[in-house]
Amino acid sequence: MRKFLFAAAAALLIAGPAAAETVAIVNARIETVGKAGSIPSGTLVIKDGRIAAVGADVKVPEGARIVDAQGGVVTPGLISPSTNLTVTEVDLIKETRDDGSGTQLSAGFDISYGINPASALIPLARQGGVTRVVVTPTLTGGGDGEDQEEGGSADAGLLQGGGGGGKGDPRLFAGQAAIVSLDASDTDPLVKARVAVALDLGQAGAANAGGSRGASLVLVRAALQDARDFNNNRAAYDRGATRDFGLSRVDLEALVPVVQGRIPLLIRVHRASDIRQALKLASDEKIKIIIEGAEEGWLVAADLAAAGVPVIIDTEADLPDQFETLGSRLDNAARLQAAGVLVVIAGSRDFNNLRQARFNAGMSVPYGMTWQQALAAVTLNPAKAWGMADRVGSLEVGKEADVVIWSGDPLDTQSWPTAVFIGGTQQPMTSRAQQLRDRYAKPDNGYPVQYR
Amino acid sequence: MKSRLWAALAAGVTASLLIGCATTPTTTKTADSTPSKPADNKPLPTGLDPDTASGFPSTYKPLPSRPTAIVGGTVLTGDGKQIDNGVVVLVDGKVAAVGGPDTPLPAGVQIIDAKGRWVTPGVIDAHSHLGVYPSPSVSSRSDGNELTDPTTPYVWAENSVWPADPGFDRARAGGVTTLQILPGSGNLIGGRSVTLRNVPSITMQGMKFPGAPYGVKMACGENPKRVYGSRGRGPSTAMGNVYGYKKAWIDAADYRRKWDDYRAKVAKGDKADAPKRDLGLDTLADVLRGKILIQNHCYRADEMATMIDISKEFGFHISMFHHASEAYKIGDLLKENDICIATWADWAGFKMESYDGIEANAALTWKSGACVVIHSDDPIITQHLNQEAGIAMAAGRRIGLDIKDADAIAWITLNPAKAMGIADQTGSLTVGKRADVVIWSADPFSIYAVADQVYIDGGLAFDRKDKRFQPKSDFELGQPSEGAFIP
Numbered sequence: 001m002r003k004f005l006f007a008a009a010a011a012l013l014i015a016g017p018a019a020a021e022t023v024a025i026v027n028a029r030i031e032t033v034g035k036a037g038s039i040p041s042g043t044l045v046i047k048d049g050r051i052a053a054v055g056a057d058v059k060v061p062e063g064a065r066i067v068d069a070q071g072g073v074v075t076p077g078l079i080s081p082s083t084n085l086t087v088t089e090v091d092l093i094k095e096t097r098d099d100g101s102g103t104q105l106s107a108g109f110d111i112s113y114g115i116n117p118a119s120a121l122i123p124l125a126r127q128g129g130v131t132r133v134v135v136t137p138t139l140t141g142g143g144d145g146e147d148q149e150e151g152g153s154a155d156a157g158l159l160q161g162g163g164g165g166g167k168g169d170p171r172l173f174a175g176q177a178a179i180v181s182l183d184a185s186d187t188d189p190l191v192k193a194r195v196a197v198a199l200d201l202g203q204a205g206a207a208n209a210g211g212s213r214g215a216s217l218v219l220v221r222a223a224l225q226d227a228r229d230f231n232n233n234r235a236a237y238d239r240g241a242t243r244d245f246g247l248s249r250v251d252l253e254a255l256v257p258v259v260q261g262r263i264p265l266l267i268r269v270h271r272a273s274d275i276r277q278a279l280k281l282a283s284d285e286k287i288k289i290i291i292e293g294a295e296e297g298w299l300v301a302a303d304l305a306a307a308g309v310p311v312i313i314d315t316e317a318d319l320p321d322q323f324e325t326l327g328s329r330l331d332n333a334a335r336l337q338a339a340g341v342l343v344v345i346a347g348s349r350d351f352n353n354l355r356q357a358r359f360n361a362g363m364s365v366p367y368g369m370t371w372q373q374a375l376a377a378v379t380l381n382p383a384k385a386w387g388m389a390d391r392v393g394s395l396e397v398g399k400e401a402d403v404v405i406w407s408g409d410p411l412d413t414q415s416w417p418t419a420v421f422i423g424g425t426q427q428p429m430t431s432r433a434q435q436l437r438d439r440y441a442k443p444d445n446g447y448p449v450q451y452r
Numbered sequence: 453m454k455s456r457l458w459a460a461l462a463a464g465v466t467a468s469l470l471i472g473c474a475t476t477p478t479t480t481k482t483a484d485s486t487p488s489k490p491a492d493n494k495p496l497p498t499g500l501d502p503d504t505a506s507g508f509p510s511t512y513k514p515l516p517s518r519p520t521a522i523v524g525g526t527v528l529t530g531d532g533k534q535i536d537n538g539v540v541v542l543v544d545g546k547v548a549a550v551g552g553p554d555t556p557l558p559a560g561v562q563i564i565d566a567k568g569r570w571v572t573p574g575v576i577d578a579h580s581h582l583g584v585y586p587s588p589s590v591s592s593r594s595d596g597n598e599l600t601d602p603t604t605p606y607v608w609a610e611n612s613v614w615p616a617d618p619g620f621d622r623a624r625a626g627g628v629t630t631l632q633i634l635p636g637s638g639n640l641i642g643g644r645s646v647t648l649r650n651v652p653s654i655t656m657q658g659m660k661f662p663g664a665p666y667g668v669k670m671a672c673g674e675n676p677k678r679v680y681g682s683r684g685r686g687p688s689t690a691m692g693n694v695y696g697y698k699k700a701w702i703d704a705a706d707y708r709r710k711w712d713d714y715r716a717k718v719a720k721g722d723k724a725d726a727p728k729r730d731l732g733l734d735t736l737a738d739v740l741r742g743k744i745l746i747q748n749h750c751y752r753a754d755e756m757a758t759m760i761d762i763s764k765e766f767g768f769h770i771s772m773f774h775h776a777s778e779a780y781k782i783g784d785l786l787k788e789n790d791i792c793i794a795t796w797a798d799w800a801g802f803k804m805e806s807y808d809g810i811e812a813n814a815a816l817t818w819k820s821g822a823c824v825v826i827h828s829d830d831p832i833i834t835q836h837l838n839q840e841a842g843i844a845m846a847a848g849r850r851i852g853l854d855i856k857d858a859d860a861i862a863w864i865t866l867n868p869a870k871a872m873g874i875a876d877q878t879g880s881l882t883v884g885k886r887a888d889v890v891i892w893s894a895d896p897f898s899i900y901a902v903a904d905q906v907y908i909d910g911g912l913a914f915d916r917k918d919k920r921f922q923p924k925s926d927f928e929l930g931q932p933s934e935g936a937f938i939p
Contacts, residue, residue, distance in 0.1 A: 090801060090802065090803060090804060090807060091801075091802040091803065092674075092802060092803040092804070093803075093804060121801065272932065296932060299932060316832050316835075316836070317832070318622055318832075318835070318937040318938075319587045319618065319619060319622060319831055319832065320587050320588055320618055320927075320928065320931065320933075321587040321588055321589050321831070322588055322589065323588055323590075325588075326588070326928075326931040326932050326933065327931065327932030327933040328933070328937065329933050329936070329937050329938070330937055330938050330939075331938070331939045334939075355798065356798075359839065359843070359899050362899030362900060363836070363839075363899055363900075365899075365900055366893070366900055366901075366902045367938070367939060368939060411899055412898055412899045412900070413839055413842035413843050413845075413846050413897055413898060413899050414842065414845075414846045414849070414897065414898075415846075416846065416850055433800075433809075433810045433811065434810075436808055436810050437780075437810045437811075437812045437816070437851065438851075440780050440781055440816060441812070441816060441851055449781075
């Protein structure tokens with residue numbers, strides 16, 4: 001029923017192949033996050049799914065559908081840099097979770113096979129201005145250990161049964177991430193599979209390795225060496241003529257593009273010394289890395305900048321909530337930015353709070369980020385970190401038209417998106433949550449609400 | 453809420469004795485136990501009379517303060533008013549005056565210029581686990597859920613609070629001046645809450661809010677049945693949960709009757725044998741007497757309705773439903789029964805019982821006239837309750853509800869105070885109340901707002917611009933950031 005309604009709504013709103021339509025967004029403050037910077041009042045033209053023109057003096061092409069932004073703000077679509085959206089429906093309902101590698105696989109786990117474009121949470125994220133997400137796996141599939149559950153540690157403690165690691169043997173790597181578009185008109189929204197292999201270091205890495213940090217890094221380095229040897233001796237491997245490798249063929253295969261430097265390791269790490277170890281790993285192994293977490297990143301900001309490693313951070317994280325995050329500070333983002341690090345701001349890993357990312361960007365402003373830097377940290381910077389800045393992340397001619405019109409300041413609480421375009425297609429602005437809201441907002445007519 | 457509490461008090465206990473129950477347990481005389489004529493009955497031996505041991509006394513002392521006038525700011529009073537270019541005067545730890553620019557200032561008062569800034573009551577977090585689930589989050593300090601029995605009204609959160617939790621400092625920097633610390637939601641009845649002043653202290657007693665009534669945590673739904681069902685014991689179902697609540701309240705009613713009979717006999721001078729004291733039933737009997745407030749974790753509309761029926765069957769009142777993701781479905785029922793709800797702005801969908809949570813929950817419930825609170829249940833969100841309220845308000849404005857800033861500020865000030873039974877003492881900028889005040893750098897609902905200065909009982913407890921007023925927990929000394937989490 002819901003799917004039917006959704007399809008009907010989508011058909012009404014975007015009749016035909018809307019991506020081919022030419023749209024001119026007028027009367028807008030345009031934040032390009034590109035070379036043109038901020039355009040106080042301008043026009044943005046979308047044609048064939050791409051941005052065809054943007055500027056203060058752009059003419060509206062003949063036949064274009066005009067969308068009046070009514071003085072609102074136009075930004076690139078927001079990009080969630082690491083999430084379980086599209087592969088998880090309800091955190092605590094195991095059957096709805098496809099974000100964990102399970103007991104059989106390590107690096108070989110491929111999250112892209114579980115993507116569900118019919119997830120009821122995608123419209124919610126889209127309504128918050130999110131147009132593209134990087135779906136990243138975790139080892140346990142039980143969240144990142146920082147889930148708030150009822151928002152609180154009380155229940156987090158409950159749900160994790162007093163802590164402890166996953167079940168079974170150490171599997172080290174969490175698997176391969178994917179980039180997904182949130183375009184409602186696309187039944188196969190996968191943009192790119194296998195864009196990174198995820199790995200925990202630090203405390204979680206130690207637990208995953210069945211020991212301490214020393215165990216974890218030894219095993220990780222050995223696995224990378226195995227992947228190289230495997231790739232250089234495939235024929236011998238197939239004959240059974242190589243030494244034993246710690247990981248299965250599938251897992252080794254997934255690490256080959258990592259050791260070749262074609263895709264990054266997404267390393268979740270928090271303590272300054274662990275970040276240094278991650279940087280050393282990258283330099284010794286000549287691999288690319290992206291760091292997620294980095295609460296103590298400010299202590300090693302210069303090293304991160306010198307290595308050109310992007311960091312994904314939560315700007316609200318200011319608690320010494322683990323022994324590996326004792327140095328958490330609210331100006332982490334600003335200090336990293338000042339050092340020249342590519343700063344990516346995340347909301348919550350969980351689908352249901354993806355909207356938090358724009359607020360987290362806003363909250364970094366009183367702590368030293370400029371407003372422009374904060375906006376870039378949820379648009380262009382994640383695009384750069386994930387190697388898609390040539391296609392999305394800013395409002396520049398030739399890029400795919402992932403565009404959001406906001407009622408006001410996109411980083412503030414009192415504004416919301418009034419229109420969202422993905423690849424030039426205007427998106428339906430409805431969601432399960434909104435349908436619930438509207439059902440109960442209506443006055444009582446004597447019949448049960450289920451008739452509404 | 454307050455009127456109900458006071459009605460309960462009038463039924464048998466005086467206001468001062470209620471306060472005494474939290475602050476002066478050595479005061480042994482109560483209206484019930486004072487004989488009306490001489491009797492043979494000796495006073496009960498130490499420790500056997502429930503009325504003599506109602507918690508450890510507060511040793512809270514307000515910070516030093518001097519008469520202060522905050523002038524020129526936009527004042528949200530907490531009880532529905534907005535005053536532009538307002539004046540708030542704090543004297544001897546109390547609000548001495550609130551008004552427009554013409555408000556007379558006492559001689560010698562220190563003047564704080566709040567031009568361009570906003571002034572509100574101190575933020576009250578009605579659902580916190582600071583201290584009982586402190587940072588760092590390690591198993592040896594995981595003290596919030598007594599998961600050894602589904603019914604543990606005999607445990608008190610105050611006995612689990614670690615006052616050095618660095619989370620208290622973070623919350624204070626977010627404007628939080630008062631917190632209700634609750635046990636977790638793993639049990640049907642999880643134990644007593646405690647209300648704390650958010651001041652640095654070596655002991656819990658040094659934070660304990662003088663005169664605040666206790667609460668009792670109850671939990672509906674998935675958590676208790678998951679915890680105990682997975683251990684092969686009850687409850688393992690929703691109906692098992694309800695059996696558990698009812699059994700506990702039957703025991704409580706019976707216990708209360710025995711004590712009331714005993715007191716009546718003593719009062720008449722008849723010979724009487726006191727019932728044996730039971731710590732859990734002491735708590736529940738005091739709920740039935742209206743002295744302790746029910747704080748009920750409950751997500752679903754149908755389960756809230758069930759809890760309301762249970763409360764009617766056994767004669768107690770539910771002060772507030774916490775989380776209450778589906779409150780928007782039963783706003784009228786909540787209003788009719790004078791029950792507040794405490795919820796988040798947009799945290800939902802992480803478990804089945806929160807699957808129908810929506811951003812407009814608070815706004816729609818507000819529209820129906822019920823008492824709405826925005827809570828945290830989280831050491832990060834507690835630092836941003838002002839913005840949580842802003843997000844919740846925006847969800848209402850988005851569908852055309854005329855929610856004013858002056859209304860929404862009550863969601864994190866006066867309304868939690870009501871639901872916690874402390875609205876006569878704090879929660880609004882009202883003359884005579886405790887001078888708990890925050891000066892915000894901007895409109896507090898804005899994402900860019902930070903608390904510049906936080907006053908608790910008129911004392912400057914936090915100042916963003918002055919390191920001397922940025923207290924640090926012992927735990928954080930010598931650590932990478934030395935407890936400094938702001939620039």
